[in-house]
Amino acid sequence: GENVEQHPSTLSVQEGDSAVIKCTYSDSASNYFPWYKQELGKGPQLIIDIRSNVGEKKDQRIAVTLNKTAKHFSLHITETQPEDSAVYFCAASSQGGSYIPTFGRGTSLIVHP
Amino acid sequence: DADVTQTPRNRITKTGKRIMLECSQTKGHDRMYWYRQDPGLGLRLIYYSFDVKDINKGEISDGYSVSRQAQAKFSLSLESAIPNQTALYFCATSDWGQGAGETQYFGPGTRLLVL
Numbered sequence: 001g002e003n004v005e006q007h008p009s010t011l012s013v014q015e016g017d018s019a020v021i022k023c024t025y026s027d028s029a030s031n032y033f034p035w036y037k038q039e040l041g042k043g044p045q046l047i048i049d050i051r052s053n054v055g056e057k058k059d060q061r062i063a064v065t066l067n068k069t070a071k072h073f074s075l076h077i078t079e080t081q082p083e084d085s086a087v088y089f090c091a092a093s094s095q096g097g098s099y100i101p102t103f104g105r106g107t108s109l110i111v112h113p
Numbered sequence: 114d115a116d117v118t119q120t121p122r123n124r125i126t127k128t129g130k131r132i133m134l135e136c137s138q139t140k141g142h143d144r145m146y147w148y149r150q151d152p153g154l155g156l157r158l159i160y161y162s163f164d165v166k167d168i169n170k171g172e173i174s175d176g177y178s179v180s181r182q183a184q185a186k187f188s189l190s191l192e193s194a195i196p197n198q199t200a201l202y203f204c205a206t207s208d209w210g211q212g213a214g215e216t217q218y219f220g221p222g223t224r225l226l227v228l
Binding site for chain 2: 006009032034036041042043044045046049089093098099100101103104105106
């Protein structure tokens with residue numbers, strides 16, 4: 001089955017800095033890679049996703065890149081703000097797996113004012 | 114997401130007790146899931162259901178059972194709770210046929226403590 005590794009487990013940055021979270025996956029059949037943000041006391045919520053036919057996708061201050069050859073994908077947050085502080089999960093899924101996601105272990109991002 | 118509700122939000126129980134966690138959704142999705150979250154271990158799938166008559170085990174189903182009472186309702190039961198089932202439990206839903214992938218919509222979670 002799919003295995004998703006996520007690093008780092010904790011990331012501390014100063015407000016205004018950039019933050020990068022990296023994930024690797026093992027199943028070459030995976031073709032959908034969502035990122036979820038979990039704020040304190042809430043359930044995870046999708047913030048951005050990328051499909052295997054695209055190398056990069058941006059949405060305001062967040063972007064995701066995908067390298068299919070190396071089987072890794074990354075989340076980039078620019079100009080971080082305190083409200084970006086949360087736990088972020090990457091995931092990978094495939095049509096053959098009925099798009100049931102395998103999640104990484106999560107990254108706790110702390111943005112210091 | 115208010116479209117997916119979980120009850121109770123917090124529960125304390127004792128070892129050996131049977132408990133049920135309930136999930137309801139108004140999104141009209143066929144697919145529903147139960148996950149468990151532990152610090153440092155991420156989200157692990159317990160059970161999932163693609164429709165009312167279809168229920169499947171996830172990677173950590175031992176000690177759990179589920180019931181899909183209707184399209185909108187999916188319950189998780191711990192037959193005989195043990196302390197290592199202390200965790201944060203999430204229900205999620207998803208649609209199908211929206212393209213090359215699908216988004217999961219999570220409830221607010223149930224924090225369970227087994228003494």
